[in-house]
Each structure stands twice: as structure tokens, then as C-alpha cells.
Amino acid sequence: MPDEIEEIQRALEKAAEGIKTPQDLQRFKEEFLSRKKGKITSLFKRIGSLPPGERSSFGRRVNQLRELAENLYKKAEKSLKEEGWKEKLRKIIPDPTLPGFHKKIPPLHPISEISHRIEEIFLRMGYDIEDGPEVETEYYNFDALNIPPHHPARQEQDTFFLGKSLILRTHTSPVQIRAMRRRKPPIRIIVPGRVYRRDEADPTHTPMFYQIEGLVVERGISFAHLKGTLETFLKALFGEETRVRFRPSYFPFTEPSAEVDISCPVCGGTDPHCSVCGGSGWIEILGSGMVHPQVLKAGGIDPEEYSGFAFGLGVDRISMLWRGISDIRNHYWNRLDFLEQMK
Ligand code: DAH
Secondary structure (H helix, E strand, O other): OHHHHHHHHHHHHHHHHOOOOHHHHHHHHHHHHOOOOOHHHHHHHHHHHOOHHHHHHHHHHHHHHHHHHHHHHHHHHHHHHHHHHHHHHHHHOOOOOOOOOOOOOOOOOHHHHHHHHHHHHHHHOOOEEOOOOOEEEHHHHOHHHOOOOOOHHHOOOOOOEEEOOEEEOOOOOHHHHHHHHHOOOOEEEEEEEEEEOOOOOEOOEOOEEEEEEEEEEEOOOOHHHHHHHHHHHHHHHHOOOOOEEEEEEEEOOEEEEEEEEEEOOOOOOOOOOOOOOOOOOEEEEEEEEEEOHHHHHHOOOOOOOOEEEEEEEEHHHHHHHHHOOOOHHHHHOOOHHHHOOOO
16 A cells, blocks of 8 residues: 555656646646545545554655645746746847847938928028918918919819818918918928829829928018028028029019029039930029018018018929939839838
8 A cells, every 4th residue: 555655656756747837737736636536635535444553654644745746736836937937038028149130221201301401401591390281271272372263273173172161282382371370570481291282193293292381571571581592592402503593483472473493403504405404404493482462461460561582392393303203203102112212
């Protein structure tokens, strides 16, 4: 009979060594310590059938065996818990000895890059950056900017109408009015943002594109300020050698108005077959003018006391020039292979 105790002890020790999972641990408990069918319990049950002289020494040995089983069980349970933690830690703490992997971060989108460059130049000149809604009212987008109801720009083929006199803004100019109402002169702002027009997408058109608006309102602002500012800006952006030309033009919200050209940044006016300027040597870059008195009034500013100038430029066009991009739609196709060329 004592042999059986030794046998169970050996089995017990072997089983304890083999505990690797919570299932092993459970099996160990059932096999040896279970009150119903556990091997040690069945030894206890045997005590009653032994000759009285052997009972106490047998009982002592079985008690020791049970203690051993319980200790082995606790030990295995503890080390399983520790293993579990180690495993969890291994998952959350990266192994610094593993080889690293390279995450490709493409350069900035050209629209963002150009916008940032332009913003930086104006920030250096003391301008603030303003913002306005892309869903606009017809009033801010047109009427307040001196664009009457019959004006062709308001027609359905150009504008996305959303109903109830709401539209998608067709230019960033409505923020001129919002800014004048929000701020007091002196006002010096630029407004970068998206604008929308019902144009079929082709190499030079997309129904959504980016503009940057500029507005200055102070006492005594003249056309000379407009010229000086835009020349400084365009030379800072395209290089000191750039020549700037003002041509008379018309916009309902400025009087007088001017379109501004720069000397071709690709051929400098020396190549009669230049694909960028078409051999003319000049590229139209923005619209500008002195803020119309009606527009100042709509912004709540007295045109007798204040004057101002404004300008608007297309970011996509500048990006295309800057990067030699021949199709504007490249900006919106979301292709990594395009972005990766923008280094
Ligand atoms: N809003 C005009 C457009 O989208 C651009 C423009 C021209 C803005 C002249 C101006 C400006 O502020 O003075 O075509």
C-alpha cells in the first residue's frame, strides 16, 4: 500500500512539471485534488479499511502528499500567471533588437506646399489668416460684392445652388465682407480655401479648386500700396528676377481693377516656343484692384474714411507652374506615385 503513495507522488511531480497552460493546471487539480474523484481523496477514503495500527502513519503520509500536491498546484498557478504577464508585456513593449521598418511619408501635397509658402510670405508682411464658410449665401458670394442678379457669374451653369439661396462659394471673395464685418480697420488678411464651380473636369478645370484671397483696408491705402505689395509678394514667391506687369481689367468688386502677370518663370521670355507661356513671355497670375466703395459699405466700412485693395489668386495654377504639372486633375486623383514626385 505505501508503494501506491509513492507512485502517486511520482505521477504528481511529473504532472506538475508538465503544466504549461491553464488547462493543464485544471487537469492536475481534477486528477489529484478533486474532492470527488481525486487520487488523493481516494487514498483518504481507504484509511477506514486499514488495520487500526497502520491508519495513523498512512494518514500522515497521505496528508503530506496532499500538502505537496497543493504546493505544486500553487506554484504552477503562480508561474502561469507570471508567464501570462510576460506574454502580455511582450506584446506591448516593442523588442528593440528587431530590425526596424521604414514608413514612407510622402512629401506635402503641392496645393498645401504652395499655400504654406504663400501664407508664410504674407504672415511676414503682417497679415492674418482668415477663414469663411464654403457653403455661402448668394448675398455674401454675389450681392455684397457688387455682383448684380443678372451677372453671368450667377448663372446656373457656373454655380452650385443648394436651394434657399444657399450656394457653394464660387470664390473666396465673400470672406472679404465677413472679415470687414468681424474686424475693424486696419485689416490685413489673406483667405486660403476651397471654391466650387460647375465646370466639367478637364486638364485645366476641376469643379473644386483652391484660391487665396487678400484684403487690406486702412486709411489712405492707394493703388501704389497694391502694386508694391503684389510685386514684393510675387518676387518673394517666384524669385527676385521676376518681372511683374499690371493690366487694366474689370471685376465688379474692385475699381479700378488690374490683372497681374509675371515674366515666365520657365523661359523668362526668351523662348518663342515655350510651352508654359506660349512664347508671350508673360503668365497671368492673379486678379486685383481697389476695393469698390459699395463693397466697403456692404462690409460696414465708410468709404469716405477708408480705402483698400484686394486680390485673388488660384493656388492650383501656381502649383502647376511651380511643379510643371500639365493637368490640374493630378491634384485630385489621390495617387501616391504623383505625390512622391513632389520632393
Ligand atoms: N474673385 C475673383 C475670381 O474668383 C478673383 C479676384 C479678382 C479676387 C480681383 C479679388 C480681386 O479680390 O480684387 O475670379
